[in-house]
Amino acid sequence: MRILILLLTLLSFLVAENYTFLVQPYSKEIELEAKIIAEIANASLHSKIRLFIPHMTEMEEKVYSKYFILSPKCETANFVFVNKNIEKEALCDNENRLFFTNNYRKLLSDEKYFGALFWNKSRPNIVFIHKRLEQKAIELPKTFDQFVENF
Amino acid sequence: MYRKPLFKNIFYMIIPIAVISSILIFLLLVTMKLEKSIESKIFEISTSDVFSITHNSATYIETLLKDHPNFPEDIKKNSFLQRKIEESLKTLLTPHIKYAYLLYRDNRGVFRFLSDASIHEEKAFIDQKLDVDSPEWLQIYDTKEPLIIRHTLLQQLSISYLVPILNQGNVELILAIDFSVHKIEEINNIIHTIQNGIMGVISVIFAILVFVIIQTRHFSAVKKSAFIDKLTNVYNRNYLQKYEDFINLDDYIVATLDIDYFKKINDTYGHDIGDQVLKQIANTILLTIRHKDDIVIRYGGEEFLILAKTRRDGYLVALNVIERIFYAIQENTFYISPEESINATVSIGVNLIPHKSRTFQEAFKLADIALYNAKTKGRNKIEIYDENENTQNNISMSLNEIKEAIEEHRIHCYYQKIMHTQTQELSHYEALLRIIDKNGKVVLPDRILPTIKGTFILRNITKEVLGICYQQLRQHPMVSISINLNPHDVIDESILAILKAYAKEENIAPRLGLEIIETEDLTSRMDAKSNLLMLKNLGYTIYIDDFGSGYSNFIYLTEIKTDYIKIDGTIIQKILDDKISFLLVKNIVAFAKEAHIKVIAEYVSDAMIYEMVKSLGIEYAQGVFFATPSPVIDA
Numbered sequence: 152m153r154i155l156i157l158l159l160t161l162l163s164f165l166v167a168e169n170y171t172f173l174v175q176p177y178s179k180e181i182e183l184e185a186k187i188i189a190e191i192a193n194a195s196l197h198s199k200i201r202l203f204i205p206h207m208t209e210m211e212e213k214v215y216s217k218y219f220i221l222s223p224k225c226e227t228a229n230f231v232f233v234n235k236n237i238e239k240e241a242l243c244d245n246e247n248r249l250f251f252t253n254n255y256r257k258l259l260s261d262e263k264y265f266g267a268l269f270w271n272k273s274r275p276n277i278v279f280i281h282k283r284l285e286q287k288a289i290e291l292p293k294t295f296d297q298f299v300e301n302f
Numbered sequence: 303m304y305r306k307p308l309f310k311n312i313f314y315m316i317i318p319i320a321v322i323s324s325i326l327i328f329l330l331l332v333t334m335k336l337e338k339s340i341e342s343k344i345f346e347i348s349t350s351d352v353f354s355i356t357h358n359s360a361t362y363i364e365t366l367l368k369d370h371p372n373f374p375e376d377i378k379k380n381s382f383l384q385r386k387i388e389e390s391l392k393t394l395l396t397p398h399i400k401y402a403y404l405l406y407r408d409n410r411g412v413f414r415f416l417s418d419a420s421i422h423e424e425k426a427f428i429d430q431k432l433d434v435d436s437p438e439w440l441q442i443y444d445t446k447e448p449l450i451i452r453h454t455l456l457q458q459l460s461i462s463y464l465v466p467i468l469n470q471g472n473v474e475l476i477l478a479i480d481f482s483v484h485k486i487e488e489i490n491n492i493i494h495t496i497q498n499g500i501m502g503v504i505s506v507i508f509a510i511l512v513f514v515i516i517q518t519r520h521f522s523a524v525k526k527s528a529f530i531d532k533l534t535n536v537y538n539r540n541y542l543q544k545y546e547d548f549i550n551l552d553d554y555i556v557a558t559l560d561i562d563y564f565k566k567i568n569d570t571y572g573h574d575i576g577d578q579v580l581k582q583i584a585n586t587i588l589l590t591i592r593h594k595d596d597i598v599i600r601y602g603g604e605e606f607l608i609l610a611k612t613r614r615d616g617y618l619v620a621l622n623v624i625e626r627i628f629y630a631i632q633e634n635t636f637y638i639s640p641e642e643s644i645n646a647t648v649s650i651g652v653n654l655i656p657h658k659s660r661t662f663q664e665a666f667k668l669a670d671i672a673l674y675n676a677k678t679k680g681r682n683k684i685e686i687y688d689e690n691e692n693t694q695n696n697i698s699m700s701l702n703e704i705k706e707a708i709e710e711h712r713i714h715c716y717y718q719k720i721m722h723t724q725t726q727e728l729s730h731y732e733a734l735l736r737i738i739d740k741n742g743k744v745v746l747p748d749r750i751l752p753t754i755k756g757t758f759i760l761r762n763i764t765k766e767v768l769g770i771c772y773q774q775l776r777q778h779p780m781v782s783i784s785i786n787l788n789p790h791d792v793i794d795e796s797i798l799a800i801l802k803a804y805a806k807e808e809n810i811a812p813r814l815g816l817e818i819i820e821t822e823d824l825t826s827r828m829d830a831k832s833n834l835l836m837l838k839n840l841g842y843t844i845y846i847d848d849f850g851s852g853y854s855n856f857i858y859l860t861e862i863k864t865d866y867i868k869i870d871g872t873i874i875q876k877i878l879d880d881k882i883s884f885l886l887v888k889n890i891v892a893f894a895k896e897a898h899i900k901v902i903a904e905y906v907s908d909a910m911i912y913e914m915v916k917s918l919g920i921e922y923a924q925g926v927f928f929a930t931p932s933p934v935i936d937a
Contacts (some may be wrong), residue, residue: 154512158505180457255430256423271426272401272480273458276433297412300431 203228391419460486534584716931730782784815811841871905
């Protein structure tokens with residue numbers, strides 16, 4: 152009997168991967184994204200971060216709240232991460248706050264954003280635009296140099 | 303008592319387990335290697351075509367750029383080249399190849415796109431940077447060979463395949479394709495199926511192994527229980543029979559132990575109490591031996607065989623074990639009820655030189671001879687086998703030989719005439735025990751009785767002799783025969799039952815004489831006395847044998863109302879030369895006449911002794927002067 156229990160236990164460990172549905176789906180990806188954004192935000196701003204994400208999902212709220220103070224409105228935030236398609240007008244201005252996006256094309260087309268974290272060829276890519284960093288007087292640590300582009 | 307046998311049989315269990323385990327481990331290693339090999343083979347089969355096409359594409363791009371000195375700059379400037387390259391890359395895309403793109407590395411070491419086969423939102427711009435996920439990418443600049451990168455962290459991609467495009471011997475461009483996870487998932491599915499199959503086979507083998515181990519242990523336990531005596535918890539005779547050939551006689555001294563007067567314990571307190579005492583004595587032995595070295599075997603009712611292991615420096619330590627057993631039993635008290643206990647002693651015979659014997663049975667027999675000596679010297683003793691002292695005994699028959707003789711009906715009687723002294727006419731016969739050995743030779747009682755004295759074999763022999771004589775009496779209605787009975791036979795119920803049965807037949811009891819040696823055992827027991835009187839009343843003639851040789855009690859003779867006394871042969875032999883012997887015989891005869899007991903003289907070997915016997919008024923005589931014992935009765 153003991154041998155049987157031992158075998159069943161070993162078997163359940165072997166197929167443990169199949170039980171990941173017990174963890175919330177995609178939370179791992181959002182978790183990774185939140186960590187990178189937290190890293191970028193803290194490197195960019197030297198004050199307490201109040202993050203605003205437009206149309207934030209429940210999952211995002213749950214994950215991001217571990218790293219940030221979440222702001223309910225764009226106006227009260229000092230860091231805005233736009234990770235969905237949203238009308239320009241729906242957002243507040245970029246006075247006293249930094250805008251970050253998850254879309255490379257949006258970064259190129261809208262000067263409001265000083266950088267982007269996006270998936271390129273299924274790999275996480277980070278891009279900061281040098282000129283916009285200067286405009287906002289953002290001084291990133293040396294380790295971020297590889298992500299800065301001179302357009 | 304569970305102890306590891308010192309014999310080779312343990313390997314019979316270990317070897318199959320070791321072999322099966324080795325096979326299992328070997329199988330496991332082979333399986334792991336096979337799994338790797340299968341995985342690599344499947345990967346090779348499923349990707350070789352793609353890799354080949356990618357190489358062709360890289361070669362095509364290289365051909366397109368062969369006249370261009372600076373590949374990245376020229377592509378950026380030349381839209382024709384861009385279109386051609388993109389078309390080439392697009393041919394690489396399949397449901398499993400998610401991305402195909404061309405990269406270069408700028409002065410800062412950043413990878414940048416030159417061409418991308420992707421469409422819409424996913425399409426990268428020229429010069430857009432690509433953050434690569436692994437430093438392995440840089441290896442291609444050193445090796446200048448195609449490179450496979452496996453992704454473990456990326457969720458969408460499984461592997462990337464990079465082909466270098468060289469310009470003047472340097473890697474200038476990299477053609478990259480990314481496999482989606484689906485491809486590897488398919489490969490993994492095949493591998494998982496194989497893995498599951500292999501796991502299943504291993505599980506079955508493992509289950510069989512577990513089953514074999516359980517069965518082996520079970521078999522071992524059953525086998526052990528077959529070798530353990532349930533009452534005493536020591537090894538039994540089966541164990542001895544099984545392993546006696548494996549016992550190394552150089553490693554042990556052999557001791558046989560017999561509980562003194564154990565029959566008395568059984569007769570007095572009953573067999574249940576006897577068993578309890580036996581159990582306690584066995585336990586005392588077990589507590590005294592060295593558990594890793596010594597072996598205890600119960601080979602008879604109250605007989606134990608002890609194999610005490612010797613050391614390199616001799617047998618003293620082993621002998622010390624035997625002495626400790628002897629004194630432990632002597633000093634112990636054995637409970638026969640919660641309140642009452644008795645003392646017991648043992649006789650031990652030790653063979654210190656078993657290595658001189660050819661077989662274990664021989665060594666055992668010598669220890670048994672020493673035990674017999676201990677018993678004859680009054681019991682409660684340890685007797686060491688002495689080669690010189692026991693030379694004669696060496697030619698005694700063994701217990702097994704005697705048992706076989708009984709089973710094979712080789713017990714016989716020779717008959718010696720007992721004559722009327724005055725008339726020299728036949729009075730009756732004395733039946734004398736003989737065994738015909740396997741070679742057809744006649745074995746005399748002096749080679750039989752020492753071995754079986756005090757054992758149940760002696761009673762069986764008596765029964766055999768009774769049966770033979772009974773047949774003779776029936777065949778010869780005019781003949782009388784006397785037979786020799788051991789004092790213990792007189793109190794044995796089975797022998798008494800036989801005699802009672804014979805007495806019911808007409809003309810048997812009056813012609814059957816019972817010759818009994820007078821011993822302390824016989825005279826001190828009331829039941830023996832009353833049984834003799836009972837037998838006399840049944841019509842049997844009672845003889846006291848070997849009178850004058852040892853314990854001669856004249857009062858007892860009158861009490862049991864014996865019919866005859868036979869004066870011990872050794873006295874008769876000396877009657878001519880030894881005055882004491884002469885006077886002794888004269889007085890016995892005088893007493894017998896007064897008590898109306900008839901006298902027989904044994905060992906009358908010549909005419910002079912015969913004349914003396916006759917002159918002393920002894921009524922009967924036997925000996926070679928008249929006749930030697932004969933296998934047949936002259937009716």
